[in-house]
Amino acid sequence: MKERIPGFVKWIYPKRIWEAPAEDKSIYLTFDDGPVPQVTPWVLEQLKAFDAKATFFCIGENVQKHPDIFGKIIHEGHTIGNHTYNHLNGWKTGTDEYLLNTLKCQQVIQKNHPSKKPLKNPLFRPPYGKIKNRQAGELQKRGFKVVMWSIVSLDYDTRISPERCYHNVVRNARPGSVIVFHDSFKAEPNLLEVLPRILEVYSREGFIFKAL
Numbered sequence: 001m002k003e004r005i006p007g008f009v010k011w012i013y014p015k016r017i018w019e020a021p022a023e024d025k026s027i028y029l030t031f032d033d034g035p036v037p038q039v040t041p042w043v044l045e046q047l048k049a050f051d052a053k054a055t056f057f058c059i060g061e062n063v064q065k066h067p068d069i070f071g072k073i074i075h076e077g078h079t080i081g082n083h084t085y086n087h088l089n090g091w092k093t094g095t096d097e098y099l100l101n102t103l104k105c106q107q108v109i110q111k112n113h114p115s116k117k118p119l120k121n122p123l124f125r126p127p128y129g130k131i132k133n134r135q136a137g138e139l140q141k142r143g144f145k146v147v148m149w150s151i152v153s154l155d156y157d158t159r160i161s162p163e164r165c166y167h168n169v170v171r172n173a174r175p176g177s178v179i180v181f182h183d184s185f186k187a188e189p190n191l192l193e194v195l196p197r198i199l200e201v202y203s204r205e206g207f208i209f210k211a212l
């Protein structure tokens with residue numbers, strides 16, 4: 001997978017969100033695959049230390065297993081997104097099943113969310129970035145905003161070092177970048193080293209970390 005998304009891909013799928021407006025010095029950190037014990041609470045602590053806000057694309061099954069951690073994410077002012085109930089690969093899944101699985105995740109999110117009103121225009125990120133046009137279309141019809149990214153840290157790749165992971169981010173980040181990290185056990189070794197460095201470097205340069 002490329003660390004940075006080529007411009008033509010964004011042009012092919014203009015309805016998906018790839019990055020945010022670059023008017024100010026903002027960076028959008030996103031964390032996929034949680035919530036899980038240890039890793040997610042640790043991420044929350046790091047973010048708090050830098051007064052940073054982020055977006056968490058949660059797996060429905062994990063929300064169901066760890067509603068307390070899920071609640072903490074919201075309580076600390078971060079944004080929640082949907083990442084399907086079972087981390088489905090859209091390219092290998094029929095549209096009906098994909099839709100049902102995503103709606104099931106949304107139900108769990110809604111049930112565990114302090115807001116009792118239906119959440120409007122929920123954010124959705126396809127696991128592996130793999131989603132068929134029809135699936136994206138069906139979700140968009142139901143009000144979902146499909147969020148891709150501009151930079152992948154590759155934190156989940158156990159073959160790459162924290163150093164390379166860090167450079168993947170700093171080489172490519174600019175105002176408005178949407179950066180993918182993972183609050184998962186697999187990504188933990190890289191994340192533990194890289195996240196504090198990213199927070200520190202960009203805070204020092206006057207960037208603000210915002211939620212989508």
Ligand SMILES: [Zn+2]
Pocket residue numbers: 032033083087127128
């Ligand atoms: Zn994922």
